[in-house]
Amino acid sequence: MRAVWKGTIGFGTYAIPVKAYSATEERTIPLHQVHEPDGGRVRVKWVCEVDGAEVPAAEIVKGHPVPNGDVVLLTARDFASLLAPTIHSMDVVGFTPAEQVDPMYFVRSYHLEPEPAGTKPYVLLSEALQQSRRIAIVKVTLRQRETLGALRVRDQVILLETMLWPDEIRRPDFPFLHEDVDLRRGELRNAISLIEDLTQDFEPGRYTDRYRESLEALIQAKLDGDDVLQPTAAEQAEGVTRLLAALRQSEVETDRAPVEKAKEAADKARQARTRAKRASSAKTVE
Numbered sequence: 001m002r003a004v005w006k007g008t009i010g011f012g013t014y015a016i017p018v019k020a021y022s023a024t025e026e027r028t029i030p031l032h033q034v035h036e037p038d039g040g041r042v043r044v045k046w047v048c049e050v051d052g053a054e055v056p057a058a059e060i061v062k063g064h065p066v067p068n069g070d071v072v073l074l075t076a077r078d079f080a081s082l083l084a085p086t087i088h089s090m091d092v093v094g095f096t097p098a099e100q101v102d103p104m105y106f107v108r109s110y111h112l113e114p115e116p117a118g119t120k121p122y123v124l125l126s127e128a129l130q131q132s133r134r135i136a137i138v139k140v141t142l143r144q145r146e147t148l149g150a151l152r153v154r155d156q157v158i159l160l161e162t163m164l165w166p167d168e169i170r171r172p173d174f175p176f177l178h179e180d181v182d183l184r185r186g187e188l189r190n191a192i193s194l195i196e197d198l199t200q201d202f203e204p205g206r207y208t209d210r211y212r213e214s215l216e217a218l219i220q221a222k223l224d225g226d227d228v229l230q231p232t233a234a235e236q237a238e239g240v241t242r243l244l245a246a247l248r249q250s251e252v253e254t255d256r257a258p259v260e261k262a263k264e265a266a267d268k269a270r271q272a273r274t275r276a277k278r279a280s281s282a283k284t285v286e
Contacts, residue, residue, distance in 0.1 A: 004110070005142060007088040008118075009125070009151070009158075015089060016122050017115035020160055024109055029215050039229025079144055090140035090149060090160070098135045101150060104169060110160040112151075122158065129153050 001021050008015035033042040046055045062079075063071040114122035129135065129152065136151040140160070148163040222228065 003113075005140075007090060007140075009112075009136075009138070010089040010091045014121075016118040016125065018112045018118065018122065018158075019115070020110040020112055022108075023111045023159060027209065027212065029212060029219070034229075034231070039231040041231070087141040090138040090151075092136050092138050092151075094137045095132075095134045096137060097133060098152060101135065101163075105148075105163040106150070107147075107162045107164060110162070112158045112160055123156075125151075126153050126156060126158050129158070 003019040003021055005020035006018075007020075008017050034040060035042055046057075046060065047053065048055050061076075062074040064074065065071055112122075125136075138149045138151060138160070139146060140149050140162075141147070142162065148165060150161045150163060152159050152161060
């Protein structure tokens with residue numbers, strides 16, 4: 001598992017060195033967009049709407065549109081100048097009872113692992129949070145953006161929960177909120193009674209992703225029935241042809257090698273005899 005962030009949990013002048021790892025993952029079955037007749041993968045091209053040319057990744061930058069149609073370009077250097085001091089340190093800005101933070105604020109969870117030098121302070125903070133029934137509110141920079149976060153403990157491990165900013169939470173405005181709905185006491189008591197009768201401990205293992213299971217079964221059934229396309233069949237066939245040609249060429253060269261070696265040896269022998277005769281003739285002349 002690869003750390004997605006390295007830094008410290010900061011308390012004024014003291015800091016606990018930690019690493020952050022993604023605590024969750026989505027179990028999805030990969031599905032590509034393909035060309036129905038042959039199964040070829042459909043690729044997305046980035047095209048400039050001004051000149052219609054395909055744009056290489058090296059020429060793509062960020063830009064902010066303004067109402068009159070102009071665009072403000074923002075370069076990597078511009079973003080670097082905005083990096084907050086929390087890029088390598090999550091600063092604790094306060095503590096609060098966990099029940100006061102609406103779960104809607106939470107975005108993503110990260111496990112925090114202490115570096116060896118910070119293990120004891122890490123465990124101390126973990127125990128203190130658990131026994132005080134508090135969470136720590138922090139600011140941290142992830143993916144070049146400062147975000148609000150909460151530190152809470154799960155199975156003795158401190159979790160960083162990234163959070164939305166208050167102005168990112170939408171407030172509902174449905175018609176029934178402005179109406180007086182008359183509820184009878186008997187109806188309410190019956191509803192509460194039914195809820196209490198159906199209440200049980202939450203056991204995540206009891207629930208499964210039936211859609212994913214059904215999709216896996218469907219895909220396997222199609223595989224078993226050979227209901228598949230082969231978009232790379234032509235390419236693979238060409239590869240086989242080229243491989244066989246290369247093997248034949250190698251076989252020819254291998255068969256030819258002994259003959260060529262014998263010929264080369266005979267040529268060398270003739271050259272040696274010729275040099276010997278010349279040397280003998282030279283001695284006779286002397």
